[in-house]
Amino acid sequence: MRKGELTRQAILDVAVRMARFNGLSGLTIGSLASACDMSKSGLYAHFRSKEALQLAVMERNSEQFSEEVVRPALAKPRGVARLQALVEFWMQWYAHPGGCLFLAAGAEFDDMTGPLHDQMVSDQRRLLDSLARIAATAVDEGELREDTDVFQVGQEVFGVLLSYNWMSRILSYPDAAERAWTAFNRLIESYRV
Template sequence: MRKGELTRQAILDVAVRMARYSGLSGLTIGSLAAAADMSKSGLFAHFRSKEALQLACMERNSEQFIDEVFRPALGKPRGIARLQALVENWMAWYSRPGGCLYLAAAAEFDDLTGPLHDLMVAEQRQLLDSLARIAATAVEAGELDEDTDVFQVAQEVFGILLSYNWMSRILSYPDAADRAWAAFNRLIDSHAVASRRV
């Protein structure tokens, strides 16, 4: 990676940390320049506009999510073990200081139009599709019934994760993780092949 690309990535890492606290709307070239110890003109040369900065920040957040949540889970055996690892990693992601930029972006841009909204929606759909594909590996492995609606499983797992985030971060319930795992296990058991239910 060239020096300019390394510098841009380091700037975006700072931007993602800031946006977790202030949201993407609170992220400006001026505030980021101060946090990254750069001049506004130097930062402007990398991004040219606030919207370009916000889009790049969202894309960097997705790269970090893949590296920290999906990639380690894909190292697990196909099937339920992979889905469990994904949920565990995702819960850890939600526990990071400042919260989840995916959720912040969804709250900020759900009723707006334009590139930020469109990227937010595309990323959320990709997350659900990825969950469904991982659930499909459990069907292929013979761990879940062959008639399992994997997109339904994906939506329910996503709902469990969102609920966990709310119960843990907003309400500070100490048993939020235990309840999330209870819901996940109940979901998996409801689709498990007969040999796994006994």
Template sequence: MGKGDQTRQTILDTAVRLARYHGLSGLSIGAVAASADMSKSGVWAHFKSKEALQLACMERNGVEFINQVIRPSLAAPRGIRRLESLVQHWMNWYSRPGGCLFLATANEFDDLDGPLNDRMVADQKDLLDCISQIVTTAVTEGEFASTTDPIQIGQEVFGILMTYNWTHRILEFPDADKRTWTALNRLIDSLRA
């Protein structure tokens, strides 16, 4: 990786960290520059606009999610164990300091038109699709009934995960983890072949 690429990566890592606390709308070139110990013009040279920085942050966040949630989950055996691994890694993702940028961008850009909304919607669809694909493998492996609707179950698992984020991070329920697994296990039991 060249020096320019390394600098860009440092800027993006800093910006994503800040955005997890303040949202992408709260990002400024000046705040990112100060936190990365750079000049504003140095940050500006890499992105040319706040929107370009925001879009790059969304992309970087997606790469981090793949590396921290998807890839480790895919190492688990296909089927129910892979779904459980996905949920565990996703819960860990929601527990990171500052929160989840996917959820923040959904709140920030849901009613706006333009590239930020388009990227946010694509990210949300990818999240649901990931769960649905793992559910499909559980059907293929014969662990879930052949009548299982992977899209429906993807939505239900996503709902369980979002509820976990709410009860764990916002409400600070001490038994949020336990209740999340109870909900997931109840769903899994209802789908067994």
């Protein structure tokens, strides 16, 4: 039926927003239900376990990341411009109220086993692959050196992003963004042809 899928998506949107604040473990069915103006059991029926709900939330979060970060970056011309756009949208992504759900999930499930851990890892791998793939277009376009290790670039750019997130979100350093761009530019320069 159609109505069910509709409210299911509405629930997931609320759930993603809530999970950004307290993580996927902190996401509770009771509080989610009241945030959706539903009964616990009414909401619960859409997902038949908490784990299934959490998996659906992670999936929805990944979709939003693709829509808000990856896709807009792919609209830019291949090369350093695209990589820079990716970083820019990624930094905006980190500014979501409550922060980044990927980072929260990573901290929560790093040492666990099970579907949630596996899903988190594969999501995270996709993110890093996107990064490396876009860096590779800069090599293809002749902007970065031929022998560039794009995974090395990926790890370093990701470091710039993580550090920016930490400095701005937790430490509230006002020049975190400026310093992140300084770091990014130096990084790119050192790989330029």
